[in-house]
Amino acid sequence: MTGGTIEHSAAAAPLIHPGADPLARLRADPLARLRADARRRDADGLRRTLSPRGGDHDGLIDLASNDYLGLCRDPRLAAGAVAAVREYGTGATGSRLVTGTTDLHAELDRRLAAFTGTGAGLVFSSGYLANLGAVAALGGPDVLVISDRTNHASIVDACRLSRSRVVITPHRDVTAVERALAERGEPHALVVTDAVFSVDGDVAPLAALHRAARAHGALLVIDEAHALGVVGDGGRGAAHAAGIAGEPDVVLTLTLSKALASQGGAVLGAPEVVETLVDASRAFIFDTGLNPAAAGAALAALDVLAAEPDLPGRARDRARRIAALTAGSGLTTTPDPAAAVVPVVLGAPEDALHARDLCRKNGLKVGCFRPPSVPAGRSCLRLTARATLDEAELTVLGGALEMIARSTGRSLHT
Numbered sequence: 158m159t160g161g162t163i164e165h166s167a168a169a170a171p172l173i174h175p176g177a178d179p180l181a182r183l184r185a186d187p188l189a190r191l192r193a194d195a196r197r198r199d200a201d202g203l204r205r206t207l208s209p210r211g212g213d214h215d216g217l218i219d220l221a222s223n224d225y226l227g228l229c230r231d232p233r234l235a236a237g238a239v240a241a242v243r244e245y246g247t248g249a250t251g252s253r254l255v256t257g258t259t260d261l262h263a264e265l266d267r268r269l270a271a272f273t274g275t276g277a278g279l280v281f282s283s284g285y286l287a288n289l290g291a292v293a294a295l296g297g298p299d300v301l302v303i304s305d306r307t308n309h310a311s312i313v314d315a316c317r318l319s320r321s322r323v324v325i326t327p328h329r330d331v332t333a334v335e336r337a338l339a340e341r342g343e344p345h346a347l348v349v350t351d352a353v354f355s356v357d358g359d360v361a362p363l364a365a366l367h368r369a370a371r372a373h374g375a376l377l378v379i380d381e382a383h384a385l386g387v388v389g390d391g392g393r394g395a396a397h398a399a400g401i402a403g404e405p406d407v408v409l410t411l412t413l414s415k416a417l418a419s420q421g422g423a424v425l426g427a428p429e430v431v432e433t434l435v436d437a438s439r440a441f442i443f444d445t446g447l448n449p450a451a452a453g454a455a456l457a458a459l460d461v462l463a464a465e466p467d468l469p470g471r472a473r474d475r476a477r478r479i480a481a482l483t484a485g486s487g488l489t490t491t492p493d494p495a496a497a498v499v500p501v502v503l504g505a506p507e508d509a510l511h512a513r514d515l516c517r518k519n520g521l522k523v524g525c526f527r528p529p530s531v532p533a534g535r536s537c538l539r540l541t542a543r544a545t546l547d548e549a550e551l552t553v554l555g556g557a558l559e560m561i562a563r564s565t566g567r568s569l570h571t
């Protein structure tokens with residue numbers, strides 16, 4: 158292994174003797190196709206590596222994680238997790254319908270619904286599964302699903318699982334959504350969107366999407382993954398900020414793993430939605446319940462948000478500062494980020510890799526996104542703001558962004 162990339166032996170022995178038949182040759186070494194694909198990804202600059210981080214500190218300034226409120230090492234969350242383990246054990250011990258619903262899970266179901274202003278809640282073991290669970294259980298052959306082109310991969314996969322006809326609409330295009338709703342043959346429809354898009358950090362037109370959904374008798378499913386804890390009053394999310402969180406035709410999905418610095422996910426909405434998921438969501442029924450430690454940490458994070466309602470505003474402020482530094486260097490970004498995600502669009506995958514390496518040399522850890530995570534030509538750095546990011550750290554970032562701009566010929570300050 159080097160840097161997390163698995164080295165393959167070029168001379169792996171065939172598992173069966175190939176003979177002369179070309180089909181038999183292909184079948185003789187089932188890993189040969191994978192090695193050839195990996196070589197192609199290498200040539201295109203699309204190979205991915207894992208970089209394990211140290212326990213306490215790797216000395217780098219974190220602009221890559223989704224720990225938007227800086228709570229991941231907060232002693233209050235650690236105490237919540239430890240108390241949960243002592244009381245309920247190290248594992249959930251079963252699916253939520255059997256032994257995996259502790260008092261903490263039931264409390265978290267209720268507290269998440271109350272916090273976001275929705276009717277009822279159901280905790281899943283990840284945000285990914287919350288999306289699979291919601292869209293697959295609420296979809297079906299008599300339900301049209303309409304999904305924004307840049308929705309998160311978990312929504313894309315959820316659409317595939319839904320057994321629905323799926324219409325993919327251009328990014329943030331309410332007119333296209335309305336047209337698909339009006340022209341549908343199916344009696345039912347779901348409109349599905351990220352609240353804050355995970356790479357570009359822009360926000361969906363939620364109020365307009367809700368008007369369209371309501372006018373055509375559809376449910377609106379909003380993924381609050383990057384909005385919960387960051388957007389809206391006290392971090393109650395984008396649907397709450399748009400005034401639609403408690404509407405009966407709105408369903409929220411979320412993750413506990415970003416601003417809440419824990420792990421897990423949830424679906425929130427009308428009691429009928431939650432009842433349907435309990436009875437029919439395969440991602441809920443056949444998965445082990447959320448680890449009690451994660452439930453305890455998430456509940457503690459909700460307590461912190463109640464005690465410090467200005468934390469989300471600080472994360473948003475740092476995001477605006479990062480965007481201003483990026484634009485001030487001559488690099489392309491979202492001008493006025495509403496959440497904590499700030500892209501630095503560089504175009505070619507090599508440019509994004511070069512920029513990421515330059516950041517690392519300057520003591521900054523940043524996300525680097527290349528196809529297929531982003532469309533071709535949109536490779537970028539993904540910088541994430543943290544409420545605890547200080548002036549000295551922002552100054553280091555400003556210096557690195559200037560260097561990136563100069564080295565890619567985009568600098569405003571030559």
Ligand code: PMP
Pocket residue numbers: 283284285286288309311351355380382383412413414420421422
């Ligand atoms: N939705 C969005 C928009 C996300 O960015 C993510 C995580 N990257 C998820 C869902 C999945 O959440 P989790 O990591 O809790 O599975």
